[in-house]
Amino acid sequence: MTTVRIKGFKIFKDRHGRMRCYHRETSQKIDLVKAPLGSAAFFTECEKITAIAEANKAKAPKVGTLGGLIQSYYETEHFKNLAPATRRDYRQCADFLEPIRDTPIHTIDTPLVAGIHDKAAQKIGWRRANMLRTFLSEVFRFAIPKGLISANFATGVIPKPRPAKLAYANRPWEREECDIVLEHAPPHVRVVLAVLMNTGLDPSDALNLRRDQIDGETIWGVRGKTGVEVAIPIGPTLHAALKQAPQHDAPALLANSRGEQWTYNGFSTVWHRFKTGLEAEGLIQPGLTLKGLRHTVATTLREAGLDERRIADLLGQKTLSMARHYSRSANLAAKNRETMATLETENARRARIVKPSAKSVKPEPKG
Structure with a gap:
């Protein structure tokens, strides 16, 4: 052969x-x-x-180029441990940089990065441009200890400001809007909105809550975006909403009309259809978003006089290690219980202002 x-x-x-x-x-x-x-x-x-x-x-990215630096960053534990959404955003930033990935490392400096930042702002907007700046800063930061680059040339680039005329992307809801939405929402939608209104959780984190994350009167969780542990006491309002929620057998705390755990896309679709219907009837103004409820909780507490640190603790905005000890979370839960009590009181006060009792309405004079 x-x-x-x-x-x-x-x-x-x-x-x-x-x-x-x-x-x-x-x-x-x-x-x-x-x-x-x-x-x-x-x-x-x-x-x-x-x-x-x-x-x-x-x-394949070449060694000694911007593309090589990005590939090196992808292989770090830091990148691999980021939330899926953040990894996706960073890869989109890398896609934008694809045409200049062969740029030699020795030519990279702050003016070059500033120029890239400016061009990105023109092409993909100020927000994505700032994300690109953050991405490059992370790439350079992890390349320095490896001897791949001499300095972090992104830190000297000034972030793009939010345009003054740009509408608030996730504006806080008014008390009247919360009441109207809850009044008209189907039961399986209403309970999700109630959780968001009374915890400040990110929508995706709320939809991923499991029943076993509720211990007594506290929700124990981890922010999917940052990995920060949160301990959120369940106040009377949320307790009542959960008690009135449709029964289901899913291990998740929140379920759709079929008794299955919500997906983020699934709930977003239902919410958008429901919200659009209320807008068409003139019951609510445009601009309500699910993430806006997180802003609503923060704004309500801030206006009630609570300091930013306590609000940040409730919302899980403090940078902590994933290995944070459970007892420390327990201490945080005790402090957050006072914070949630303030939220309950402030919401009740606002409700009384918006909906005055019958006794406070003076009858019109006859004749």
Whole structure:
């Protein structure tokens, strides 16, 4: 039998006596049944695999370039431990930088990064441009200890300000808006909104809550975005809302009309349809968002006189280690119980202002 040799491919006989062939670099196999060894189809497959391998090699970031720095950052534990949403945002930043990924490291400096930042603001907006700046800062920060770059050239770049005329993206809800939405919401939607209004949780974190995260009168959780532990006492208002929620067998605390755990996209779709209907009827003004309820809790507490540190503790905005001891969270829960009591009192006070009792309404004079 004629011996066939192709550069970059391993051709051999397996333990069953059958001929095998694969590309050494990519481990891509060739089906020798469909493309017999030495046939025209076989050589075509070899050429195709080789061409793909060379194309992929050309795409790979080069050492000593911006693309190489980004690839090095992707391999760090820091990047791998980021929340999925943050990793996705960072990869989108890298996609924007793709046209200049071969920029040599020795040419990177603060003016260059500032220019990239300016161009990004024009093309993808001020918010995404600032995300790009943050991404580059992280890439440079983790490249410095490895000796890959001399300094963090992104820290000297000034973030783009929020445009003065831009509407508040997630404005706080008014008390009347909260009442109207809760009054008209279907039961399986109402309980989700009640959780958001009375905890300050991020919508995605609230929808991911499990029943076993409630211990007594406290919700124990971890912010998906930052990994910070939170301990949120359950006040009377939320307790009543949970008690009135539709019963279901899902391990999640919150479930849809089928008794299954909500997905974020699923609830967002239902919420948007429901909200649009209320807007069409003129019952609420445009601009209500789920994330806006997190702002609502913070604003309510701030206006009630609580300091920013206590509000941040409730919302899980303090940077802490994932290995934070459970007892420390317990101490935080005790402090947050006072914070939640303030929220309950302030919401009740606002409700009385918005909805005056019948006794306070003076009858119109007759005649």
